[in-house]
Amino acid sequence: MTDIQRPYSFFILLILIFFGLYGIFRFRKINKSLGIANLMNNFHENRLFRRFKVSILLRTSFRFLACVSAVFAFAGIYWGTKTVAVQKSGDAVAFVFDISWSMNAKDAPGDLTRLDAARQYAWKLLDRMEGTSASVILAKGDGMIAVPLTDDRSSIDSILESLSPSLMTAAGSSIGRGILSAMQSFPKNMSQNGRVWVFTDGDETDGTLGSALEEAARVGIPVTMIGFGTAAPVEITAGDGVTKVKTFLNAEKMIDAASAAGKKSLLPHPRLSSDNSISYVAADSEGSAYVLLNQLSSKKVSGESFEVQKISHHRLFIFFAIMFYIFSFVVSEVELGFRFNPKKTAVLGLFALMPLFSSCRSEKFSVLNGVFNWYQKKYQSATACFLRSYNEARSEEDKVLADYCSYNLAATYIMQEEFDAALNRLEQVSPDADSGLKSAVLYNTGIIASRRGDFSLAREYFKKAVLADPSNVNAKINLEFAQQQVESQTAKSAEKEMNAASVEKSTSALESAVFNLIQQEEKERWKKLQSNKKDSSVVDY
Structure with missing residues (x-):
């Protein structure tokens, strides 16, 4: 798939075409004038004149191609993909909830509907996902981003409490569109590990699940489908409130879709663990929550992961532009001067062939490129x-x-x-x-x-x-x-100890003074008390 960053730059080609046509017109007029003069002089049986015309045509063509290549380089054309090892910090999980009417079937444990069970299951996961960003996507006949990527748990809780098929008016069930919307909820060049968790029963009406999983595998976004319900058919009421239909957990369909999409993943499979692929897990299976939580990078030692990125070819077009421009001088030097200049032509040819004889290994060039990015503070x-x-x-x-x-x-x-x-x-x-x-x-x-x-x-x-x-x-x-x-730090520690000792010393001196003062007051009070007793006894007697 081809992607163009600046498609408006192709309007420059119209200007180049205009100048190209104008150049052809001018060349025809000059050619006609020189042709008459050539016939009159008959230079070397017209050989020099033919060489002159060819050199002019070649020089103009090469310079036109150089300008076209420069325009293509500026346009930013991407095609093809490559796997790039990157360092990610933290996680971002897109919760996709299938809110189609089939999720109202009451066959979940505890006599819950599938949608209620999905809500409770998501809450249990969120309680153990501290520091992980999350978004909420609703999937019915279409996919809608209900809560963009956020760390605010309250906004996620509020939408989970109100999960219902009536939140979306789109008819049918489209799990695939929900997955595609989840992928769009991740910012470009995100520094976190992005992944998608889909809470569904596998019942869809448009058949887009397989293609959506393949697209996720192609761009390197892991998707895990969590199945709710039982294999036994359950009768529910359709969206019109009248029609009775039977629905069941279509686990086999999701497993097959995950397997087919995993084969088309562009990530390096020898390095790819089971938690980084397109997978399915039953919600009621033992350890299913552990499988999901273990996918988060916070549960692992290494934060390294892989991204599938589109390949930019602007350097290739810049190389072509330089080569065509050099060739325009080469043909001018050989033909327009009417004699071959070996020194100048050799120098031009050497510059043209230098990229072909480069002995720099790709990984060493990558190190130099990394150092260059490091000094530009482009750490990612x-x-x-x-x-x-x-x-x-x-x-x-x-x-x-x-x-x-x-x-x-x-x-x-x-x-x-x-x-x-x-x-x-x-x-x-x-x-x-x-x-x-x-x-x-x-x-x-x-x-x-x-x-x-x-x-x-x-x-x-x-x-x-x-x-x-x-x-x-x-x-x-x-x-x-x-x-x-x-x-x-040692001096500050010693100063604190000295201050503490002086405080203790002053505190003990203060306590002693207070004690002596109290003791003196008690003595004076006792003397007065004894004197009063003596006087009163004399009077009584």
Whole structure:
């Protein structure tokens, strides 16, 4: 399937065609004038004149083709697909609810309807999906995004409470359109792992389920269908409120559709686990919720995944534009000058053939491209380049390149503050790596520790980095900084202890003074009491 980013750029071709026709018109007039002069002079039996005409035609044609190629490059033409390894953080799940009338059948456990059971099941899943974004799509005769991708649980709960076939007026049942709408709910170039969960009984009227699953497999979005109901037919009332129809859980149909779509997936199957494919699970089967929750990246160690992306061919058209433009000079040099200039032609030919003799390996070029993207702060693109090179290096057993790819991935993750993923990558660097790379690995590990506030640990790693490579100036600077932070923290801790001791001392002195004051007052009060008693006894007597 061909995709064009800027189709309006093809209007430039109309201008080129106009100038091309104008050039032909001018050439015919010049040709006629030169032809008369040529007949009068009879230059070398017209050979020079014919060569002149051919060179002009070739030069004009090549330059016209160069302009057309430049327009195609600017248009941004995509065709074909490729699998790209990317680093994803977090998950995004699109909940697709089949709200057709067949979901009102009461054959779910607890004497619930299929739709009620789907609602309860979704709530149980959401309770265990903290930090996962979700969207809600309603599927009936069409697909509708009821709640866009959000982290707001209240908006999702409100739509789940009101699930009913009456929410949509579209007739029939179209699970496939619901899946396609779910795919549209994911933003382009999303940084999360997107997947679709479909709550349905498999009963559809338009037969679009298979094609929708194949489209999801083609673009690399995993889909899991959760079946509700039983295989035994249940009689329900259709949407007109009169007609009685029988419905049942069509699990076999969904399993077959999932199997057929999975075969057309463009993702690398050796790396593809069961939770990243097109699959089906029965809601009442044991451990079905565990299967779904285990698909989330938060339940896994690695956040790496694969995307199917369309292939851009703008570089190919730029190459053609340059080649055609060079050829226009070559034919001019050979023909228009009436003699062959070997030096100039050789230089032009060398520039034209340089791309064909490039010895740069694709994975090394990908590393350079990743570094370029890293310095432009395009960390997602840099991650994709480094992962692609790392996988190719591992397959070719190139340990050196794999080590450098792991280090570059760690540096990219640090910039995105994904410190756990960065540490995992730094641990993958071989202990036999050269001293410079070892020092860089230890230095980045110290950076992670310092960003987490553990300056004592950071100081130790910076020391090791300096020992591994004494020329690592950055490690020396950060070692001094970490040492200052450790001393500062130690001084602050000692100051707190001293303040606490002085407070305790002053508190004890204050308590002693208060006690003495109370004791003195008690003595004075006792003396007065004794004096009063003596006086009163004399009077009584």
